[in-house]
Amino acid sequence: MAYEPFVPLRVFSAYTMLEGAIEPKAIAKTAHARGFPAIALADRNGLYAGMAFADGCFDAGIQPIVGTLLCVARPGSNPASPTLDWLALYAQNEKGYDNLCDLVSHAHLDRPLELPAHVPFDRLEGRTEGVIALTAAGEGALVKLLAAGQQAEAESYCDQLQALFGDRLYIEFCRRGEEIETLAENALLDLAYARDLPIVATNPACYADPGFHAAHDAMLCIARGEYVGAANRDRSSPEAWIKSAPMMRELFSDLPEALVNTLVVAQRCAYAPPKRKPILPSLAGDLEGEAAQLRADAFAGLEKRLEAYPDLTEEERQAYFDRLAFEVNVIIGMGFPGYFLIVADFIKWAKDHNIPVGPGRGSGAGSAVAWALTITDLDPIKLGLLFERFLNPERVSMPDFDIDFCETRRGEVIRYVQQKYGRDHVAQIITFGKLKARAVLRDTGRVLQMGYGRIDGLCKLVPNHPTDPWKLDRALAGVDELRNQYRDDAEVKTLFDLAMQLEGLPRHSSTHAAGVVIGDRPLAQLVPLYRDPRSDMPVTQFDMKYVETAGLVKFDFLGLKTLSVLHKAVEMLAKRGVEVNLSRLPWDDAKTYELLKRGDTVGVFQLESEGMRRTLAQVKPTAFGDIIALVSLYRPGPMDNIPSFGARKNGREPITYPHPLLEDILKETYGIIVYQEQVMQAAQVLAGYSLGDADLLRRAMGKKIQAEMDKQRGRFVEGAAKNDIDAKKANELFDLIDKFAGYGFNKSHAAAYALLAYQTAWLKAHHPHEFFAASMCFDMHQSDKLAIFVDDMRRLGIACLPPCINASEAEFSVEQTEDGLAVRYALAGLKNVGEKAMEGVVATRQAGGPFKSLGDLADRIDAGAVNKRQIESLAAAGAFDGLGLERSVVHASADTVMAVAAEAQRQRTSGQGGLFGDVQQPGQSLRLAPAKPWAMGEKMTYEREAFGFFFSAHPVTEFAATAKAQGARPYQLLMETLDVRVGERKTAKIAALVEGCNRRQSKRGSTFVMVDLSDESGQFSASSFDDEIVASMPEWAAQSACLLIELEFDRSSEEQAPRATIRRARPLDQIKVVLRHRAHIDVHHPDALARLAELVGPAGSGQDELHARLIMGEGRVMPVCLGNRFRLDAETQEALRMVEGLNVRDIEQLAAGRPELRLVS
16 A cells, blocks of 8 residues: 655653553554554653554554653753653664663663652763664753753753764654744754754654544543643643644645655664563573473472372382473473473472462462472372373463462562572563543543542442443443433533543553563563562563563462461461471361361351352362362352252262263262363363363363364364264264363362362361461451451350450460460451551560559550550450450540650650659559440440451340340351241341341342341341332441341252341331349448449339349358349449449340239228
C-alpha cells in the first residue's frame, strides 16, 4: 500500500499513566489506518510499552520507533532543586537501545526520592551513541529559554546538545496553540538555520482520535485530584491526538522539510527491543560445569533421600535412579541445569537459616531431580507424579518453580539472592493496576462532582464477581436498572460515556507480589528499570510477559501464611518440651482422619471453607490420596463429581472404569478422572502416546483448537486400534478424556498443598492449643477471623483465656493452668492497641516483674509508645481485671493514667528518681476516676469494640431465660441432633444476633435476604423469602438485634447439609416473659451477711431465690436457703459481686411460674 510521507514521532502510550491514553498495540493500528509507514513511541522516562508496541507494529506491518521522553536537569541548576526539561530520544540501533535503558533506569533509581524522576545533564555524556534526539518543543529547554528572551543561554544549551548528539540532533517544532511555542518559534527557526540543524515537525499525542478529548480531560482531573467543572486548572489540549498526514501538511505548509525529516528519522531508526533466549548467572562457570554439578548433586541428594526408605528392594531403588538419570539427561539436554542449581541454592540457604519452605507448588513437585535437590519435599514416584507435566522433552520451554516461603521471612531469601548475585543483578517485576469497571466509575463520578451515594449506588449495580467481572458496556446491556438510568438521566449518560472510554487503561504501577528476576550482568544492560518508592529493590519496566521475552528468567518467591503458622506452632510446642518434625509425620494418623471425617477443619489449610467441611463429612477421607483428590475436586466444574466420588469410596455406588486398561490409573480416584496426569497416562495406555506427546494432547484439548483436535483425534483412534479398541469406543474415550482435560487438576500441585493441609490437620488433632494460638498470631488484625477461631475453640472445649496485662504476651500464647493448657488472648489482638506498643508493655513487665497496680504500670510504661485509646481498649477487654479494678473505672481514668505515665517518664529522663529510691513515684499517688460499674449489656458492648466481636459472653445470653421459655436451642445443638431426611421439613426455634444481611434477587425475580446470624454456639447463615422479614431484616441488622427465630430445615440430598429458612422472627426484647433468679452465694464473714440482707431487701420484695453457704472456718460449711421472695435485679447482682466477704458462685435465670397465693386478713 502507498504510505503517507509523514511519521508521528511523539506519541504517549497508556503507560505514561493518566496522561497517555492509547494502548501500545492500538498505536500501531492507528498508524496503519492513517497510512503512516512508521510511528514512534516516546513515553515519559520509560520504555514500559516498548515490547508490546513493537509487537503490535510488526503485526500491523508498521515500522516501530522506540524512544522515550527523558527528563533532564538543566546544566548549571541547583542539584537539590533542579530546573527540569525534557528531551525526546530514540534508539537507532542496539547500542542506542542499551543507552536508553541506562538513562531511563538512572532517572528512576539514582535520583533523590523527593524529586521527580530525572537524570543530571552530565549523565548523557558517553550515553548518546546510537541515539537520535529531538529538542521536545515547548517541554524542552531551548523553547523555554528563547520564549523568555534568553538567547545566550539557549545558544549555550544548544552547543552542549550538539556536542553530545552531533548530526543526530533535531530541532522540534509543534503548532498546537501553546503560547510558549508560538513565542519561541521564529527565534528557534533562526537558531536551527544558523547552525544548519535539521528541523522536524511533531504533534505530541496522548490519544488517538479527537472524540476522546473530553475523556482525556476527565482523566487528567483524576490524575491531579481536580474537578472537571473547576475554573482554574490545566486542561487537556484538543490538539493532543494523532493527526493525519494531510492535517500536518496543512499545519506545516511553510516548512515542508520539517515533515520530510520525520521520514529521515524513521529511516535512521531500525531497531526494536530485542527478544533473547533465557539469560542466567552461572554457579559452575559454564554449561558443561553446570551439567556436571547438577548430575553430582542430584545423585548425592537421592542417596540421602532414600535413607528414609531402608526397606526398599534393589529393584525399587533402581527405579528411583533410573527416573533420576532420565530427568537429569532431559534437563541438561534442554540447557537448564543452571536454573535448577540456582533454585536449589537459595532454597538450601533458606532451610539452613530455619526459614520455612513449602513442600512444592505447581508441576515442579513431579520432578525427582527437584526432590533430590530438596527443592521439593514430595516423593514423585511414591505419589505417581509425572516429570513430563513439568518439563516436556517433546516441547522445550523454560521450567518454572513457584516456591512458597514463610510470609514473614520471604524477604530474607530475596536479600540473600541480591547479595549473592549483586544488587544490580536482581529486580522485582512491575505490574499495572487498571481502571476497572467500578473503579473507573468512582473516579469519573468524583471528578464530575456527582454525590458519593449516587456513584456508590451505580457501582453496586455493576456485577463484580471475581471470576467474571463485567465491563461497563456489558453491564449496560445486561442490567435493566443501569440501562434505564443511562437512557433517562443525562448525568448518568455522561458518566458512563466518559468512563467507558477510560475503562481498562493503566492507573498506577506496583510490584509483582512474588516475581524476581536474576541476571548475569547489571539488569539495566538488559531491560529498563523503575523504582517503586515502597521498596529499595529495582523493578523492571517490562511486565511479567515481556520481561521473560527480553531474556530474564523469573523466580517466584511466594509468601504462604500456613508455613508461618506451622513454624510458629512447632516453636510453641518446643517451649514446653514437645519436639515435632512435621516433615516426618506418618500419613496414616487415625486421629487426623477422624478430625477430617467430622469436617472439623476450621483453620486447616485448603479445607476450612464451609462447603469443604461439608464435603469432608460426606466423603470421609481415610488416606492421603483422598485429601489430594478433594483439593483437586473442590472447584467449579469438578465438584460435580464429589457426590459420586464419596459414594464410590464409601461403598454406596459401584466403582466402574471407562475401559479396563484404565483401572490401574483410576483406581486411586475410584474410577473418576481427577488429575491432568491421569489424562496423560490414559492417552499413553489407550493409544500409545509418550508422556511428552500426551502432555501436548492435554494442552491441545485445553486450547480447543479444532484443527489440532481433529489431528489428535485421528492419532488417538489409530493408536487405540493397536489395543483392540474399535473406532466408536476410541472416539467415546477421546471425548471423555477431552472433557476431563478441560478441568482436570494438576496432581503435583494438589499433592503439595494436600501435604500442608494434612500437617495443619495433624496439629489441630494432636496439639489444638498451639494450633489455635499460632493461627491467631497471623490473623491478629482480622477480628472476623479471630471470632471464628474463638467460636471453634469454645465448640471444641479448648480454653481461651481473656487478655491480661500480667499474663498475656503481645501475641497469642499457650499457658499451663490448674485445669490444663489454655490459649491466652494476645494484647495486640485487641483493636486500636498496636503490636509494637504491646511488645513494649510486655518487655517492661518481663524486665521489672508483674505490674502490681495501675499506678505501677503508669510509672513503668513508655508514655511515648502507649496512649489513652490503648488504655481504654485494654480496660474494655478486661486486661486490668487481674489488678482488682472495675473496667469502667480504668476506662474513665485513662487520661489520668497517661498524665502520670508522662510525669514518670519525665522524671526518669531528667534523673529525678532519687538516689536511694526515697522519692515517691507519680503512680503511687494515682487517683482513679469514680465510675459506676458497667451493666452486663454495657460490658459486652465495650468488649465488642475492643475485640471486634463478643468474647466473654454473647448478647443472646442476656435473653437466655426468655429464649429457654420459648423453646429456643443453640444452633450447633440443632445441627447435631436434628435429623432431617431428604424431602422432609422440620422446624426449630433459636435465639440469635443478626450480624448482617444481603438482599438478593432469585432467578424468578423474587426478593429474598441472606442473613448472617450468631449465637453462643457459633456463626451461621439462613435465608428468608417472607416479605415482612425481608423488609425488617436490614433494620435489625443495623441494630445488631437479638431475635427469636423460627427456622425451617429441609434437605435436597443426603450429601448436602440441611438448609435453614427463616419463617418467623421477633426481637427478643419485645417478648414479655416474667423472669426470676436463683443465686448461690458463699458468705465468709458476718458483716457480709448483713450487707447481703441490706442489698436484697426484705422478703416479699421480689420472686428471686437466695441460697447461701456460710463458711464457718476449719472446713465447716453450713448451707442455708434464705427464701424465694427477694429482689435480684442487674444492679443488685453487680453490687453483690463488689461486697468483700461475699462470693457469688452463680446466678441462674428462670421463667417464673404462677405467683404464689397467700391468705390476707
